[in-house]
Amino acid sequence: MGLIDKNSESYIADIAFQETLDLLEWPRLCEQLASFASSSVGRKKCLHSSIPNNFETSHQYLAETLEIGSLDEEIEGGISFHGINDLEDIILRCSKGGVLTGIQLLEVAETLRAARRLRRQIEQPEIRPHISSLVSNFVTLPDLQRRIEFMLEEGGRVADRSSQQLFELRQKASRLSVERKECLKEVVRRHHAVLQTTVLAERFSRPVMALKAGALDQISGTVHDTSASGNTVYIEPQIVIPLGNRISKIQDQILVEEQRILSDLSSQVGKNFEELEHLSQALPKLDFALARARYGKWIGGIAPSIKNEPESDFLIQEFRHPLLVWQEHYEDGEPVVPISFEISSSVMSVIITGPNTGGKTVTLKSIGLAILMAKFGLLLPSIGEPSLPWCHKVLADIGDEQSLQQNLSTFSGHIVRIRRILKTISTEPGPIVVLLDELGAGTDPTEGTALAHALLMTFADRARLTVATTHFGELKTLKYNDTRFENASVGFNSDTICPTYHLQWGIPGRSNALAIANRLGLDDSVIGHAKQLMRVNGTENVNSIIEGLEKQRERQQEAAEDAAALLARTELLHEELISRWEKERQQSEKFQERGKKKLEISILEGQKEVKSLIRRLRDRSADGEIARTVGQRLKRIEAVHFQDKTNKDKINWFPKVGDRVRLISIGKSGEVVSVSDDGMQLTVMCGVFRSTVDLSAVESLDGKKPSFTKPLFNVKANLSLGGNSNIRTKRNTVDVRGLRVHEAEAVIEEKFRNTLGPVWVIHGIGTGRLKKGLTEWLKNLDYVEKITMAEKYDGGAGCSVVWLR
Template sequence: LWLEANPPRFIDRNQNESITLRQLRHPLLVWQQKHEQGTSVVPIDVQIQSYIRVVAITGPNTGGKTVTLKTFGLAALMAKAGLFVPAREPVELPWFEQILADIGDEQSIEQSLSTFSGHIRRISRIIEAITTPKEELQLDRLKVGGSQEFQVGRLKVLREQPDNLGQKATLREQPDNLGQKATLREQPDNLGQKATLREQPANLEEPWPKGHATRTTPRASLVLLDEVGAGTDPAEGSALAIALLKYLANTTQLTIATTHYGELKALKYQDERFENASVEFDDQTLSPTYRLLWGIPGRSNALSIARRLGLNPSVVDQAQTLLGGASEDVNEVIAGLEAQRRTQETKAQQANQLLQQAESLHQELSERAKLLQERERELKLSQERSVQDAIAQAKKEIAQVIRQLQQGSQTAQNAQKATNALKEIAQRQIPAAPPPKPKPGFRPKVGDRIRIPRLNQTAEIISAADNGELTVRFGLMKMTVALADVESLDGQKPENVVKTTSKPAPAPTPVSPPATAVRTSKNTIDIRGSRVANAEIDIDQAISKAIEFGVLWIIHGKGTGRLRQGVHAFLEQHPLVERFKLAEQSEGGTGVTVAYLK
């Protein structure tokens, strides 16, 4: 848990799969941070495309180049050993058959080895290892001098040696020469001529056995070289380093090398199999940041580091003068590239934050939309249940009215009461449909044919009154209708209401009967068979009683029309009547007049 590692996935670089190790950390540094209160670990990001064979890491001393080599090599070893790798998912890297390294200084006074000769001898053994047939080489781990975390094993070979006398082989414990650790060696017992195999540790200073066949295809090897070509003349060292890296590009799967030679930085622009990387250096604090940057060659910053470490300023200034302006110009270009990269990384981080915020907002909106849809569905279900309950209740009330009719005397008055009860139920239980939107643009004129929807009749306009009413004729009948109650034959409503010109009309009162007025026995009067004089008295009394309803239905019948005309004349002069009209066809048509009260 403290390592925060993840399982690796082995990839095939021949299938265009890239090496991906994000936020990779060295396990020992993580241990120091977690358990020894060490400084925080700066992780590195490794992204190597499938066609890259050599990575040249440049940058200042003490910048983290060697630690980068060790961290990547240890990650490859941990993956091969079945361990989790301390990096973020996904952890993707190939299976390296061999992991060979030249890290540290191999100079030895006892063996008369200089720094350069020690590096060359180890590089020679690395080249032989990658060209040695697999059957003749058993690679456990390669010891690299001076590196504690890489001193985990030795290169061992199996050599075939005959016994002397054919004796039975025995096991004898003898110390090896490299680690003083006891090992088991198989030695002949001189009893027979049968060849046996003896396991011996390979002496790193001993030449490799001769006679090995040369490999025709490169092995899937990882080679790590620290300060390649160092320890000799810079011109010769850089030439040797270039030749070595080009050779390794053809014979290994991946080589990672650190260097200070500027000539190696140009290999990327000559061969696409090469890539540059660098460790970042802060020009403001004159100290490394230990971040690994890809695609940009680094600067050694030797003079800046020397100045920071306290070297005499006059010496540093003299060195700067001797270095010349060309190198300074190159450093300025590289510094500009690094600044641009930092700017792009900052923008990329900001864009990533905005993307995360957008994704979070999108998720929140999606959840809200889903919640609203769920609420809408529940509301519809609730409304449907309410409608079903209302319909069921209405059916019960209708059935009750029908039973009362069936049980009582079948008179006209009882039928009228039943009709009124059913209408009241309908008005209470069923919501009124919104009226259709009228079509504007119709201006009625004398002689035009119009339609009266409430009578379901067509009529001819005889005259237009000044109070917004029309006198129309259909058949042998003439009547006065409100302008709002007519429409053209194609369904258009009148555009303007005719206004009076004699004197200004008083402001119309907004009181009007509701479109869903309920007809009951209390606001209905039947005067059929009465004389006009008697009917006027009955109507006046009925108006007084129906004033709270705002509307009065007057049943006068059709007959000759004289009673209807008398009723209309009385209503025109009555002070409590706002207006009146013939009833709808379903309510009696021309045999019933509806009076709207003030």
């Protein structure tokens, strides 16, 4: 073997990338992925597969994941890899003329049989072209499989039927063994008085008797052993020694014949070396793809859109760190706070600031893992339609450990890693993402800031994207001088001294050091002196500006929510006006023509004014003052047109807690376990099924139904302001990803009964089968007016809007 050149470009690039994988804890993720594999070969593939270095392989991996995942859901009980064994060492031994044991030969036959079953399940090129290509060249050697199973019994024993000679030898040995046993019984019967026990023992594959030491002259024979005390000798009687010798000779002949048969079968395996080698390489790939699909389903993953365009945007909504998801489920960890990345193609560098323990490092690792998972063909634990460019490599410098082996300080360790990263970027082809934690830390702040500034400018010129965390305030201003830079910050609640772990884009973060120190009881004089020094250095002004931006964002959000609530209330009022106008129009025929016209004019004028108010609220320039004015006007319109309206329910029959009621939609009875404060909603326990339904959805067991008039308004203030006439909220949104079509239908139908207006159904993209099945079902419902695709910011193709009549 040649010596490794540790200064070569390829060696440095490999070291930099391997360090990145370790820093991002990629091996831990692979271990978790391997737990979803179905065979030992699949687990080995999950643990030792390298991350693809080209776009085509990543695209192939993702397609395999989606295809085999869809098939796994279709097959009852899922795809089974039972019977798949690791043949790598077996076929290598046979190819070199080695002889296999009976158990190893049975493993070959079992694998051939299982491979044939998998090929029948999977191969369908029209539907599953990518995984079908993996099994299309399977040669499962049925003749060899049947021959092995015929000649070997369970446990690997060579069967009597495998050869006539073996059968005759075993029969002869069996007869001699019976004859020897009868002779021994006769000796025991005659000499039982001098025996320690009448139970026969065995020494060196020969039958012996436990004879008292003083009676050795009573039985002639060969002594094979003596007890530790010397009181017992183990003797083989002379009368059975000739029989034993003949049996031993025949046993040797049996072993020779068995070895000949095993050698013949091993030779047959060796002759099919190429076919078996192809099989041993393809089967792990199949199990690897299935493990990716099952792992993706477990984490609630969505297939990312990987684009072979380096300048594409990074768009990932509410990404949950997969290792933290595992920790939450299996190690009693805290609930995972999702992080969103929306980085436009023009941004080359993102600077994340904020206090320690606020989640900056987790954010860096989340970005790195999202890119690696997409390259590896894994689904991303996010929502919406994740999209990102294919990147050649991810390189990271995360953590402040000192390199004790190289006698390096914290700062020196960072510089060594960054030097490797710069060297790799200059030699490796393709776009590269760089992740830097606490850039410039560990040295003089002035020099560290200057060095960090220079490095960020260099990486902005050379890397596709750089994401860096820092505490240096000067780096926060780069965004305002160079459009390639963007600021982000992690949230922190200085009142509770706890991080919120939410990532905020566009606004730099504050260190909150003085606020934390004050809450922890540090001397007031020290904190006061620190504030004076901040004013001298100008740091207080920067923090005041950042704090002002944060408060302005909060005010804008509150104003948007208030305006959204008013818009929703206005639309409800508009619908109520139309409904009232229609009723009054039908009844007005009974009255005189003059009164009829006067009433219609009044209602139509109210309609026009409400529509005008809606247009004002939808205007992008609408502010809090307009929303307040509109709200006051709505109250006056409501007072004029609905003076006789009362919000009190007029109910003839009203269910109470403990009453038995019938759910009209499914015809099942249940017990009322709770009633809402306004009496309009009930929680009903139907067996083990608990459901919250409207009052109108139930009746008494004897057929009584509530008769009431609904309140005019039921407006929630947590709506988000949108451009449509109806707004997506948590109340009118249902997520059915991961469900089968019939399961999703039941969930959506329940949502229809408890929702007024359109319903947003999140079904994801995947193979499209769920969306297709739901669309066909919804089109056949009489009370569904139309089905449209959601706006891009509401889910796009992964979400459908169902408009009810």
